[in-house]
Amino acid sequence: DAKTTQPPSMDCAEGRAANLPCNHSTISGNEYVYWYRQIHSQGPQYIIHGLKNNETNEMASLITTEDRKSSTLILPHATLRDTAVYYCIVRVALSGYALNFGKGTSLLVTP
């Protein structure tokens, strides 16, 4: 799996967009970018994933650069409940393989 680099922590004001960056300069053509988050003391929660096109669902948007070497997770209107550790994971979409978690970004949403 390709290595990812995320800032250790970020702050965001409630109601504003939270933009969480992830660098994955060694990503291969068949590797997807997955985002998960872990709210304190809970199991990680799937947010979104994508290959090369931008993706959007009810939780967030995933914007990937054209060269696929970096991406940004966007929470369009952050709430206090979005305070969590966010993990960017790059891996092939093969069944039967576990996720490898890095250190992630600790996002603090403030009133």
Next chain:
Amino acid sequence: SAVISQKPSRDICQRGTSLTIQCQVDSQVTMMFWYRQQPGQSLTLIATANQGSEATYESGFVIDKFPISRPNLTFSTLTVSNMSPEDSSIYLCSVEAGANYGYTFGSGTRLTVV
């Protein structure tokens, strides 16, 4: 997507004893994954459990310490054996939830060894 029921949610155990953690999934899954999350750290994969075969352990984890059972396609247990305070962690199970849902995780077992 799959839903996992994990228990116990927390426990405080004496050193030298063992604790068995259970994960029940509401659908049949081939692989189940067990993770450990030490205080303030990220998740580390312990092992992959495939129904009908021995679990595959990651480097640094051994079957004698973390025996795993996988009797059917909806259930698995992880036992933390001969516990020491260093085993105090959150233990989580996970399954693949389908192509559009990624992976689902249990709510975790917070273990404190005293």
